[in-house]
Amino acid sequence: MTQSDAPRVTLAAIAGAHGVFGEVRLKLFAEGLDSLKRHKSFAAGDRTLTLKTVKPGKPDAIARFAEITTREAAEALRGTPLTVPRSDLPPLGEGEYYRTDLIGLPAVTTAGEPLGHVIAVENFGAGDILDIERPDGKTFMVPFRPEAVPEVGEAVVIEPAFVV
Numbered sequence: 001m002t003q004s005d006a007p008r009v010t011l012a013a014i015a016g017a018h019g020v021f022g023e024v025r026l027k028l029f030a031e032g033l034d035s036l037k038r039h040k041s042f043a044a045g046d047r048t049l050t051l052k053t054v055k056p057g058k059p060d061a062i063a064r065f066a067e068i069t070t071r072e073a074a075e076a077l078r079g080t081p082l083t084v085p086r087s088d089l090p091p092l093g094e095g096e097y098y099r100t101d102l103i104g105l106p107a108v109t110t111a112g113e114p115l116g117h118v119i120a121v122e123n124f125g126a127g128d129i130l131d132i133e134r135p136d137g138k139t140f141m142v143p144f145r146p147e148a149v150p151e152v153g154e155a156v157v158i159e160p161a162f163v164v
Contacts, residue, residue, distance in 0.1 A: 008043065008083040009100050011036060017074035018062050024074045026082070028060040036061065038090075042082035049082065097152060099128075106155040107132045115163060118156055130156060140164040 015025040030036065033054055041050045049065040056062075068074050089098060099121040107115040107130075119139065120131040128144035142148050142162045151157040 007086040007100070009086050009089060009098060010081040010083050011039070011042070012061070012063075012082045014044070014074070014077045014080045014082065015060075016078045017071045018057065020071045021064075022068040022070050022074050023062055023064050024068065024077065025057055026054075026061040026063050033061055036063070039084050039088065042084060044077060044080045044082055102130065102152070102156065105152070107158055108155045109160050109163065110150065110157055111160070115158060132156075132158075 011030040012026040012028050015027045017023070018025045026036075028036070033056065036051065036054050039051065041048050047067070049067050052064045052066050054061055054063040068077065086098070086100065092098065102118050102121055105118045107117055109115060114135075116132050116134040118130050119133045121144065122129045122131055122141070130142045130144050130149065131139055132142060133139050140163070142158055148159055148162040149156055150159060
């Protein structure tokens with residue numbers, strides 16, 4: 001697998017321009033500014049952007065990239081995800097997961113009965129929620145808490161009381 005074929009993780013997306021000199025507003029999908037600062041460059045579609053600075057902003061962050069020098073260039077990138085190779089992310093502790101690692105995992109009950117697979121990890125403000133797609137295409141959501149999801153490994157194990 002080449003570097004360009006390696007799995008990628010989206011850490012932020014460009015939300016629009018900030019000011020007139022090419023700074024951009026970012027919507028963060030990672031845990032704060034430090035998660036961006038540890039990377040020197042990001043894939044942004046078919047180009048690479050080199051991070052010069054990042055600082056807190058409303059709502060998430062303001063960044064300057066070497067390749068973006070005008071407001072027009074910044075606006076043209078609105079909605080562009082900023083990704084890094086999965087292999088560039090730091091190792092996780094016990095019980096921690098990158099959302100990207102959960103997507104596609106099979107979902108089963110505690111008795112091992114198949115339920116479907118994870119299609120998304122959402123967070124609407126009260127904590128992470130797993131979106132599970134059944135084989136018939138219907139979906140249901142489960143709070144990603146130990147009482148609902150006691151185990152994650154080769155599959156996401158879900159307590160039957162949380163299966164809708």
